[in-house]
Amino acid sequence: MKSDCLQRFIFDNAAIRGEWVSLQESWQEVLNRRDYPVAIRRVLGEMMGAAALLTETVKISGRLVLQIRSEGPVSLLMVECTSKHTLRAFAQWDGDAEIADDAGLQTMTGQGTMAITIEVEGAKKPYQGVVSVHGDSIAETLETYFAHSEQLATKIWLYANDHNVAGLFLQQLPSDESAKHAAEEDWSRVSQLAATITDDELLTLEVETLLHRLFHEEQVRLFEPTALQFACTCSRERVAETISMLGQQEAEDILDAEGGIEVACEFCNEHYHFDKVDVAEIFSETIPTEGDHPDTLH
Ligand SMILES: [Zn+2]
Structure with a gap:
């Protein structure tokens, strides 16, 4: 059938x-x-x-x-x-x-x-x-x-x-x-x-x-x-975007308390883990530096 x-x-x-x-x-x-x-x-x-x-x-x-x-x-x-x-x-x-x-x-x-x-x-x-x-x-x-x-x-x-x-x-x-x-x-x-x-x-x-x-x-x-x-449209990049919207302070508070940030997609149950280095990277990327094109930062 x-x-x-x-x-x-x-x-x-x-x-x-x-x-x-x-x-x-x-x-x-x-x-x-x-x-x-x-x-x-x-x-x-x-x-x-x-x-x-x-x-x-x-x-x-x-x-x-x-x-x-x-x-x-x-x-x-x-x-x-x-x-x-x-x-x-x-x-x-x-x-x-x-x-x-x-x-x-x-x-x-x-x-x-x-x-x-x-x-x-x-x-x-x-x-x-x-x-x-x-x-x-x-x-x-x-x-x-x-x-x-x-x-x-x-x-x-x-x-x-x-x-x-x-x-x-x-x-x-x-x-x-x-x-x-x-x-x-x-x-x-x-x-x-x-x-x-x-x-x-x-x-x-x-x-x-x-x-x-x-x-x-x-x-x-x-x-x-x-x-x-x-099909699920979740991705590591999208989760990183969500973390960046939390703001650096809140993200670091979670890191301090939990040792890492764990996010699971509700739809597909895929787990994403962000450690200290990953989180630092997210916030370093959101500050445009000279020579960067803002539209490539999303
Ligand atoms: Zn998903």
Whole structure:
């Protein structure tokens, strides 16, 4: 079965667009890096599928970040998908809290809020949309977000287990006033057909088979797949930049207290170590000396 890819589709006889996503290796890359409780794995996987679906929807050059922050036992769930089709994800939770295997999103995140941030390359300010966690699922929360923010009817199905993530997305396209009635009928018919999907079908069927099974009386046009993969953008240089932003005094205080500065990337769990010599180098580099080009100092 095709995996780690996303496929868009449209209906020739209805103003509706769709997407299907399947993740396997990229999802394993996330799971291999931290030992998450079962319930967190499920939600984080669903968010990863959702981020991939949404990134394709907005068609940006840049990155889309989905995050849920809360006061509950799971304080942060974060997924990033870039327009280069790379994904990364992590969650933070209270290690002392008992998180039941079947704990739902509400239980884990209390009165959580989901933020959808879109950073477009070259744009000064990112776009950010915010929605409270609705129902007990990532899909329902996003459907509510689309209904409020874009006023476009949207249906999302997401499923994640320890091996795979799968998702299906349907959205009504904007239509003229004169075509509104027909568009509503189309949406009602197509979304009802899609609602017959089972988790098992979503997870195990090839996209062609799945679309045929759901929409065999419709004319569906499936586009070429887009490959997705796990990638982290952290680097020693970026960590050095962060240390330089702390300021020399604070960095030296940490050095004195800890003997070194340890930084672990939340996304990929890569550990970076900076000793006294490394830290001295960071701060000697931030003071331009004669002959240096300031733009090479970043
Ligand atoms: Zn990293």
